[in-house]
Amino acid sequence: MFSKESPGTVRKVSIKKDRKDVSPRRAHRPTPPRPPHSHPVLYIYNLTRPFTLGQLRELLSRTGKIVPDGFWINAIKSKCYVEYENEEQAEETRHALHEVRWPVTNDKVLKVEFTTKDAMLSAQIKAETQEMPTQRKTEPLVMDRNSQRVSCNSELF
16 A cells, blocks of 8 residues: 655655665765755755765755756765755755765765855866866986987086
8 A cells, every 4th residue: 555645745766776785775864964055055064975976966856956157066975065946945855865875885874965056166166177187397308329328417407
């Protein structure tokens, strides 16, 4: 028999378990959200590979519609920001994913917190500036007749 859900019931996202010895959810209840709660932007961390961006986006799209340019993930795929169309979708996503083990092979549980659009933009800018290569000082390389490295000391020139 199937039970009918009441109109105020929040649905959970089901996660298929690949291994029988790994539980997808902790035994205790999720922690309450931290402020600011009035924004449709979530900060998700403790992401652990292996997963693809398509798998992550599909997981996040189960509970709401992501706005255009409303998704950003860092270079090592350990944290991301996602912006939904409204706060209800963000709240449903947090409720469904906070302290869930994903992917199921992950030893850590996901942490999902409400944040602001400014925090998302700030993380993007910070990551872009850290990715800029720094200019290195180079010195001429001195080779002997047998193509053996002799010195790279600039005092020779």
